[in-house]
Amino acid sequence: MRLAARMGKVATVMLVAVVGELSACSTAPPVRQGTAADTYRQEWNQIEHAPQDASARALFRRRSTLIGSENFANLTISLQHARLLETARIGIRAKNAAEAYGLAVRASLMPDAGFADWSLRVGAADAAGNRADGVRDLTKLAQRWPAQLKKVNVDIVDDLANRAPTSEVEKRRRDALLNALYRDSWVADYGVSPSWLWGDLAMDLAESGHLHRAIRVVAHVDAPEPLLNMQIDKRFDALVRSNPKLFDVRAGADREIRVWQAAIARNPRSLDVIVQLTYADLYAARYADAESLIRRVFAKIEQAGSLAALYDDGDTPLNWLYDNLAIALEARQNRDGAASAFRDAADRPENGSQNVSNLINLAQYEADLGNGDVAVDLLHQLPVDSDQMSAFGRMQWYLVQLEASVENGNDPVAQESLAYLRLHQKDALQAYATGLLADNQLDEAASLLKRRLNDPLTRDQALMEIQDYADPPLPPGKTLRLQRLQQVLQRRDVRDVVDRVGRIEHVSLPTFLGVDIS
Numbered sequence: 001m002r003l004a005a006r007m008g009k010v011a012t013v014m015l016v017a018v019v020g021e022l023s024a025c026s027t028a029p030p031v032r033q034g035t036a037a038d039t040y041r042q043e044w045n046q047i048e049h050a051p052q053d054a055s056a057r058a059l060f061r062r063r064s065t066l067i068g069s070e071n072f073a074n075l076t077i078s079l080q081h082a083r084l085l086e087t088a089r090i091g092i093r094a095k096n097a098a099e100a101y102g103l104a105v106r107a108s109l110m111p112d113a114g115f116a117d118w119s120l121r122v123g124a125a126d127a128a129g130n131r132a133d134g135v136r137d138l139t140k141l142a143q144r145w146p147a148q149l150k151k152v153n154v155d156i157v158d159d160l161a162n163r164a165p166t167s168e169v170e171k172r173r174r175d176a177l178l179n180a181l182y183r184d185s186w187v188a189d190y191g192v193s194p195s196w197l198w199g200d201l202a203m204d205l206a207e208s209g210h211l212h213r214a215i216r217v218v219a220h221v222d223a224p225e226p227l228l229n230m231q232i233d234k235r236f237d238a239l240v241r242s243n244p245k246l247f248d249v250r251a252g253a254d255r256e257i258r259v260w261q262a263a264i265a266r267n268p269r270s271l272d273v274i275v276q277l278t279y280a281d282l283y284a285a286r287y288a289d290a291e292s293l294i295r296r297v298f299a300k301i302e303q304a305g306s307l308a309a310l311y312d313d314g315d316t317p318l319n320w321l322y323d324n325l326a327i328a329l330e331a332r333q334n335r336d337g338a339a340s341a342f343r344d345a346a347d348r349p350e351n352g353s354q355n356v357s358n359l360i361n362l363a364q365y366e367a368d369l370g371n372g373d374v375a376v377d378l379l380h381q382l383p384v385d386s387d388q389m390s391a392f393g394r395m396q397w398y399l400v401q402l403e404a405s406v407e408n409g410n411d412p413v414a415q416e417s418l419a420y421l422r423l424h425q426k427d428a429l430q431a432y433a434t435g436l437l438a439d440n441q442l443d444e445a446a447s448l449l450k451r452r453l454n455d456p457l458t459r460d461q462a463l464m465e466i467q468d469y470a471d472p473p474l475p476p477g478k479t480l481r482l483q484r485l486q487q488v489l490q491r492r493d494v495r496d497v498v499d500r501v502g503r504i505e506h507v508s509l510p511t512f513l514g515v516d517i518s
Contacts, residue, residue: 135177142181158189228509315348319355372406418435
């Protein structure tokens with residue numbers, strides 16, 4: 001908000017006083033009042049009639065300069081509002097999201113402001129990575145215009161709503177957002193009810209004492225992860241005891257498969273919705289089903305002659321079909337096939353640019369197999385300081401480098417990698433925890449686990465990571481890390497914390513991809 005306040009300062013000093021003072025001098029030429037204002041209007045007219053293919057960055061700079069002029073205050077309120085709003089839109093296209101957010105905030109506070117202003121404000125906050133304000137703004141939008149919430153970009157809503165809170169203030173804001181989304185019966189992409197969000201809402205309600213409402217919300221959860229999360233955390237014991245049948249994770253996994261099968265029927269030209277079904281198959285340990293579905297899709301694409309002939313959402317989802325095929329093949333002990341599928345995924349571009357995600361996954365797989373040299377060579381294809389790599393992605397990069405360096409006996413690089421994970425742990429606590437296990441730093445791993453379990457904001461993820469899952473045979477690297485995790489869990493001080501806040505259950509499903517610490 002500091003940036004918005006700075007951009008909101010518009011000078012109101014008028015040129016009239018200066019003109020009057022000059023006119024009083026007999027030697028000064030007469031100055032026609034309004035010249036500056038006329039020039040200002042002409043500059044706006046030129047910008048607003050610029051060619052459609054004009055550079056967004058250049059337009060944004062010129063418009064921002066005019067908005068910062070003292071003459072901006074002389075425009076009608078309606079015209080100020082319109083120009084702030086359009087400049088904010090251009091700012092997002094020009095990748096100046098932080099400045100665009102400041103302009104969108106100003107526009108949203110003007111008398112003519114409405115849903116369009118707040119929708120743009122939410123989008124700018126998300127584009128700028130300003131998640132805390134984005135969550136707050138989206139909540140206000142949902143409360144003021146519930147009937148129009150469906151017009152907001154689904155991906156933006158999903159991104160903001162899924163952001164894990166890092167403070168009590170963020171948690172309260174997110175709680176308010178989830179309540180608003182649930183009240184407005186918001187649905188995610190492909191018309192799917194967001195079970196993952198309703199699970200979080202049920203936990204928030206139960207924790208705040210609204211048990212009966214939490215029970216009603218749980219009935220809308222069709223995914224296994226949130227159901228397991230509530231079972232293993234003692235904060236939600238009363239909720240689970242109220243209707244134990246609702247918390248059957250195997251039944252939840254089966255329901256999730258049916259949800260995505262129905263979504264495919266509604267969205268026949270979406271490849272990404274097929275990817276989501278393969279995830280559901282993997283969560284349910286239906287590895288043969290996932291492999292069969294993926295191979296059928298590949299055959300259809302080959303027969304059609306092109307991806308675009310069948311699907312409208314681009315070719316990036318194809319990367320994840322290869323990635324999920326690799327997971328299914330690994331689970332069925334076809335490691336050569338898995339390595340080949342991981343490679344096929346990594347060789348493809350990601351959203352038109354170098355493939356970061358799948359290349360890291362391939363390097364991780366090679367490291368897990370004990371091929372440290374291969375993993376390092378793969379990582380060197382990725383510039384870790386690239387703007388294309390997110391903070392989360394860098395944590396995964398350093399984690400794989402740590403694991404590969406430990407295998408290769410390269411202690412200096414291993415310690416450098418662990419130091420990075422330790423310093424940036426807030427970007428991916430799970431990666432830091434896995435790195436400690438990979439480097440056999442069990443005292444530090446135990447200390448970190450206790451800290452995460454004692455913190456209500458990080459407890460859920462930590463508990464999910466330590467459950468006894470029904471995994472297929474794992475590659476050597478994962479097996480070793482899992483053995484070390486068990487050593488940590490056998491420590492009395494660790495077990496005391498686990499028993500106080502939660503429990504470790506045998507889960508009849510494999511490790512969820514999002515909580516894989518092994």
